[in-house]
Amino acid sequence: MTALRMPEPDAGVFARRAEIVRRLGEIVPGEGVIADPRGLAPYESDGVTVYAQAPLVVVLPETVEQVSAVLAYCHQEGIKVVPRGAGTSLSGGALPLADGVLMSMMKFNRVLEIDFPNRCAVVQPGVTNLGITRAVEHEGFYYAPDPSSQIACSIGGNVAENSGGVHCLKYGLTTNNVLGVEMVLMDGTVLRIGGKHLDSPGYDLMGLIVGSEGLLGVVTEVTVRILRAPETARAVLVGFESSEAGGQTVADIIAAGIIPGGMEMMDRPAIHAAEDFVHAGYPRDAEALLIVELDGPAAEVSHLIERVAEIARGNGCVHLRVSNSDAERLVFWAGRKAAFPAVGRISPDYLCMDGTIPRKELPHVLARMREMGEHYGLRCANVFHAGDGNLHPLILFDANIPGELDKAEAFGADILRLCVEVGGCLTGEHGVGVEKRDLMPAMFDETDLAHQIRVKCAFDPKQLLNPGKVFPQLHRCAELGRLHVQRGALPHPDIPRF
Amino acid sequence: MAETYAPRDADETRTFLAWALAEEKPVEVIGHGSKRPIGRPVQAELTLDLSGLSGLSLYEPEELVLSAQAGTPVAEIEAAVAARGQELAFEPMDYGPVLGLPAGRGTIGGLLATNLAGPRRLSKGAARDHVLGIKAVSGRGEAFKAGGRVVKNVTGYDLARGLSGSWGTLAALTEVTFKVLPRAEASETIVLSGLDDHRAVAALAAAMGSSTEVSGAAHLPADAAVATGAATGGTVGRDGRAATLVRLEGVPVSIAHRADMLMGLLAPFGRIERIAGAPSEALWRAVRDVAAFTPDRAPGTVLWRVSVAPSAGPVVAAAVARAVPDSRAFYDWQGGLVWLCLPATPRGTDAAPSGTAADAGAATIRAAVAAAGGGHATLIRADAATRAAVPVFEPQPAPLAALGARLKAQFDPKGILNPGRMA
Numbered sequence: 001m002t003a004l005r006m007p008e009p010d011a012g013v014f015a016r017r018a019e020i021v022r023r024l025g026e027i028v029p030g031e032g033v034i035a036d037p038r039g040l041a042p043y044e045s046d047g048v049t050v051y052a053q054a055p056l057v058v059v060l061p062e063t064v065e066q067v068s069a070v071l072a073y074c075h076q077e078g079i080k081v082v083p084r085g086a087g088t089s090l091s092g093g094a095l096p097l098a099d100g101v102l103m104s105m106m107k108f109n110r111v112l113e114i115d116f117p118n119r120c121a122v123v124q125p126g127v128t129n130l131g132i133t134r135a136v137e138h139e140g141f142y143y144a145p146d147p148s149s150q151i152a153c154s155i156g157g158n159v160a161e162n163s164g165g166v167h168c169l170k171y172g173l174t175t176n177n178v179l180g181v182e183m184v185l186m187d188g189t190v191l192r193i194g195g196k197h198l199d200s201p202g203y204d205l206m207g208l209i210v211g212s213e214g215l216l217g218v219v220t221e222v223t224v225r226i227l228r229a230p231e232t233a234r235a236v237l238v239g240f241e242s243s244e245a246g247g248q249t250v251a252d253i254i255a256a257g258i259i260p261g262g263m264e265m266m267d268r269p270a271i272h273a274a275e276d277f278v279h280a281g282y283p284r285d286a287e288a289l290l291i292v293e294l295d296g297p298a299a300e301v302s303h304l305i306e307r308v309a310e311i312a313r314g315n316g317c318v319h320l321r322v323s324n325s326d327a328e329r330l331v332f333w334a335g336r337k338a339a340f341p342a343v344g345r346i347s348p349d350y351l352c353m354d355g356t357i358p359r360k361e362l363p364h365v366l367a368r369m370r371e372m373g374e375h376y377g378l379r380c381a382n383v384f385h386a387g388d389g390n391l392h393p394l395i396l397f398d399a400n401i402p403g404e405l406d407k408a409e410a411f412g413a414d415i416l417r418l419c420v421e422v423g424g425c426l427t428g429e430h431g432v433g434v435e436k437r438d439l440m441p442a443m444f445d446e447t448d449l450a451h452q453i454r455v456k457c458a459f460d461p462k463q464l465l466n467p468g469k470v471f472p473q474l475h476r477c478a479e480l481g482r483l484h485v486q487r488g489a490l491p492h493p494d495i496p497r498f
Numbered sequence: 499m500a501e502t503y504a505p506r507d508a509d510e511t512r513t514f515l516a517w518a519l520a521e522e523k524p525v526e527v528i529g530h531g532s533k534r535p536i537g538r539p540v541q542a543e544l545t546l547d548l549s550g551l552s553g554l555s556l557y558e559p560e561e562l563v564l565s566a567q568a569g570t571p572v573a574e575i576e577a578a579v580a581a582r583g584q585e586l587a588f589e590p591m592d593y594g595p596v597l598g599l600p601a602g603r604g605t606i607g608g609l610l611a612t613n614l615a616g617p618r619r620l621s622k623g624a625a626r627d628h629v630l631g632i633k634a635v636s637g638r639g640e641a642f643k644a645g646g647r648v649v650k651n652v653t654g655y656d657l658a659r660g661l662s663g664s665w666g667t668l669a670a671l672t673e674v675t676f677k678v679l680p681r682a683e684a685s686e687t688i689v690l691s692g693l694d695d696h697r698a699v700a701a702l703a704a705a706m707g708s709s710t711e712v713s714g715a716a717h718l719p720a721d722a723a724v725a726t727g728a729a730t731g732g733t734v735g736r737d738g739r740a741a742t743l744v745r746l747e748g749v750p751v752s753i754a755h756r757a758d759m760l761m762g763l764l765a766p767f768g769r770i771e772r773i774a775g776a777p778s779e780a781l782w783r784a785v786r787d788v789a790a791f792t793p794d795r796a797p798g799t800v801l802w803r804v805s806v807a808p809s810a811g812p813v814v815a816a817a818v819a820r821a822v823p824d825s826r827a828f829y830d831w832q833g834g835l836v837w838l839c840l841p842a843t844p845r846g847t848d849a850a851p852s853g854t855a856a857d858a859g860a861a862t863i864r865a866a867v868a869a870a871g872g873g874h875a876t877l878i879r880a881d882a883a884t885r886a887a888v889p890v891f892e893p894q895p896a897p898l899a900a901l902g903a904r905l906k907a908q909f910d911p912k913g914i915l916n917p918g919r920m921a
Binding site: 115116117118119120140141161162164168169172173175176185189190191192193195196197198199200201202203204205207208210211212228229230231251252254255256257258259296297298299300303304356357358359360385388389390423424425426427428429430431432436440443444447448449450451452454455456457458459461470494495496 | 627
C-alpha cells in the first residue's frame with residue numbers, strides 16, 4: 001500500500017470499540033452492524049484498491065431515524081464517520097478510517113416516487129444511477145448524468161462526487177440534475193433542501209452539498225430531474241494522423257455551434273488496446289480517434305452529422321464512418337467503453353488519472369506527457385472526454401517491480417500539476433478524495449482552502465464526517481476562526497469615494 | 499447618506515473590506531444598483547460600488563468560457579458573446595423594467611449574486627448552473643478564489659455555486675467565470691389560446707414531457723396575455739384570450755420537424771398559432787422580464803415571485819385569488835414559476851387568513867405554497883416600508899436557518915456585508 005498520511009487514530013475510540021459496537025447495535029438492530037474481521041474485509045477499500053484500511057465497525061442503517069441517531073451518537077462521543085454508497089469511488093473518497101464508523105447506505109435502495117408531469121423522481125441514495133433510468137424508461141424517460149460506473153454506482157455517491165459522464169457537456173453534471181435532497185448533518189439534524197420546485201430560498205446549500213465528497217452530511221433522499229429520451233442518436237467515428245487534427249476538429253465543432261451528446265477521443269495506445277479487446281473496427285494507423293455522437297430529433301441529427309463529417313474532412317481525417325443503425329453506433333462506443341479493461345489486459349496495473357484542461361492545450365499536454373513518460377520510463381494510454389477537456393491518462397506499471405508504483409504516482413501527480421498550470425483543474429469527475437488531497441495546494445492557496453474549510457466548519461464543526469479527505473491538512477475550526485485584523489486608522493484615501 | 503467607495507480592482511476591494519471589518523462598519527454591496535430595491539432595505543454606513551471592476555478578462559469561444567470583472571454590464575457581455583454566435587444560455591432576466599428602473603443596467607456579478615434565470619431555467623438552468631469559477635473578498639476581508647475556468651471541474655467544494663443567490667451577504671464577488679453556449683440559429687413559438695390555467699399547465703407538461711426539446715413553456719391568463727401583447731406589438735392577447743406558449747429553438751430543419759410533432763401532440767388542447775423570428779423572441783423577452791406586471795401596466799401593486807412544482811402553479815394562484823380577488827398571475831417554467839401581482843392595499847380581503855393588506859399577501863401566498871407541496875415565495879416589488887415589515891425571502895425551517903447563519907458567520911463573522919438583506 002502506498003504511503004498516505006491519515007488523521008491520527010484516536011486511541012480512546014479504539015479502547016471503547018466494544019461499547020461502540022454494542023450501542024450501534026441498539027440503534028440499528030438485527031444484522032445492521034458488522035464488527036467481525038471477515039465481515040469488515042469487503043469494506044476495506046473503494047474503487048481505489050491501492051488504499052486499504054479496515055473500519056472500526058460497519059453500520060447499515062435502514063431508516064432516516066437510524067442514520068440520525070447513529071450520527072448524533074457519534075457526534076456526541078467524538079467518533080468519526082465515513083459514509084459510503086456503492087463504493088465505486090475512484091479517488092478513495094469512501095476509504096474507511098481505522099478509528100471510524102463506516103456507514104453504508106446500501107439499504108436505502110428504493111425508488112420512492114416517480115412524477116412524470118413534473119419530470120422528477122424521488123429516490124433513496126442507494127439506488128444505482130442506471131436504476132433510476134430503469135424505473136422511468138417505460139415512459140420513454142431517463143436520468144441524464146451517466147458515469148461509466150452507472151450500472152453499479154449509487155445516486156447518493158453521485159451527489160457526493162458530482163458525477164457526470166459522456167452526456168454531461170450537453171445535459172450537465174449531477175449538480176444540474178438534482179432538485180432536492182434530504183440529508184442528515186453530523187449532529188443528527190435532518191434537513192430538507194429543495195424539492196420538486198426550482199432553486200431554494202436562502203443560501204444555495206445544494207450547490208455546496210453536491211460534490212462535497214461526503215464531508216458535509218449523509219444524504220438520505222434525492223429528487224432528480226428526469227428527461228424524455230432523445231428521439232434518435234447517431235455517431236461518427238473519425239481517425240486522425242495527429243492529436244492536433246483531432247483537437248482542432250473538436251474546437252471547430254464547438255465553434256460551429258454544435259454541442260454533441262457525447263464527444264470522446266482516444267490516443268494510439270488506447271485505440272490499439274481497445275481494438276484488440278473488442279474488435280470495433282478502429283483504425284490502427286490513427287494517432288487520434290474521435291467519436292462524436294449527436295442526439296435529438298432525427299432530422300436535426302442527420303443535418304448536424306453531415307456538418308460534423310465536413311469539419312472532420314476539413315481537418316484531414318484519415319478514417320471516417322457514420323453509424324447507420326443503433327447497433328453500429330453501439331459498436332463505435334464498445335471500444336471506448338471497454339477502454340479501461342482493455343488497457344488492463346496490456347499492463348499488470350495502471351493508474352487512472354483525472355484532470356481537466358482547456359481543450360486547446362491538448363497537443364501541448366500530450367507532448368509533455370510523452371516526455372514525462374520517457375523520464376519515468378512508463379507508458380501511458382489516453383482516453384479523453386474531448387467535449388469538456390477531461391483527460392484520463394492511464395499510467396501503465398507493474399506493482400510487482402519495486403518502486404514502479406511510486407514512479408507511477410509521481411508521474412500522475414506531475415500530469416495533474418501540468419493540468420493546473422495550463423489553466424485546468426486537478427479532477428474533472430473522480431473527486432479529490434485521498435488520492436489528490438495533497439495536490440490541492442497546486443490549485444488553491446491557503447486562503448482559498450481556508451474558505452472551503454469554513455464551509456465544512458459550518459456543517460460539521462467537530463470535523464467528524466469523512467475527515468482526512470479532500471483537504472491536505474486538518475485545521476481545527478477554532479484555529480480558522482481567529483480574525484487577524486489591523487485597525488484601519490483612515491478610510492483608504494487611494495480608493496475613489498464620493 | 500452612506501458614503502460610497504468605488505474600488506478600481508480586486509485588491510482595492512480587499513483593502514476596503516479589511517478596513518470596514520476593522521472598523522466594524524456595515525457595507526452595502528452594489529454593482530449598478532439595478533436590483534437594489536429587492537430584499538430588505540440594507541442599513542449600512544458604507545456603500546461598496548463595484549461598477550469600477552469592469553471588463554472581460556478572458557473569452558475563449560471555442561472553450562465555451564468567459565471571465566469578467568464583477569461590475570461588467572451584462573449587456574456588454576451579451577453583446578460580446580452574441581458577436582461570436584454565443585449566449586448565456588440561462589437567459590438571465592432583467593429586473594429593471596419590473597422594478598420601474600431602466601432596462602439593461604445589471605452587472606455580471608449581480609447576476610450571479612442573485613442567481614438570475616429566464617424562461618430557459620427549466621431546460622438549461624439558472625446562473626448557478628453555468629458558473630464555473632469566482633474570485634471574491636469575504637466578510638473577513640480576505641480575497642479568495644473557487645472553481646476554475648474549465649467546463650468540468652469537481653476539485654473541492656463548489657463555492658462558486660454556493661455564492662450564487664447569496665445576495666452579497668457572504669462575499670463581494672470581484673470576478674466571475676461562466677460557461678457560454680452557442681446561440682440557437684432560429685426559434686419559434688407555438689401558441690395555444692383560450693385555455694384555463696389548469697388545462698394550460700397540463701398542455702405545457704405534455705410538451706415538456708415529449709422528446710421535442712422545448713426551451714420555454716409559459717402560460718399567460720387573459721389579462722396577462724393582453725398586457726404582454728401590448729408590450730410586444732400585439733403578438734398575443736389580441737382576442738382578449740389566454741395564451742399558452744411553447745418555444746422551440748435550434749436549426750431550422752429541426753424546428754420544423756419538432757413543431758409538427760408538437761402540433762399533433764397539442765391539437766387536443768385547442769386552437770394553435772405559430773410565431774417565428776423576431777416577434778417570437780420579443781414575446782419571450784416580455785415573459786422573461788414580466789412585462790405584464792411592470793409598474794406602468796400594474797400601478798399600485800406588489801409583485802411576488804413564487805417557485806413551486808410545475809403542476810402546483812395553478813393551485814397556488816387559485817388559492818391566492820380566492821383570498822385576494824384582485825390578484826393576477828402568470829406562469830413560466832411549465833407552471834413552476836408563478837408571478838403574482840397583488841393590490842398593494844387589496845380590497846375584499848376580510849376573508850384572508852391574516853392581515854393581507856399589512857403583509858402584502860405574504861401569509862396567504864406562503865400558506866398556499868405550503869399547502870400545494872412546498873416551494874418558496876419572494877416579494878420582488880413593494881415599497882421600502884413593506885419590505886422592512888414583511889419577510890421578503892421565504893422564511894426557512896429552523897435547522898436550515900441555523901445552518902445558513904453558521905455559514906454567514908464563517909464567511910462574514912462581524913456581519914458587515916449587506917446586513918439584513920436576506921432576512
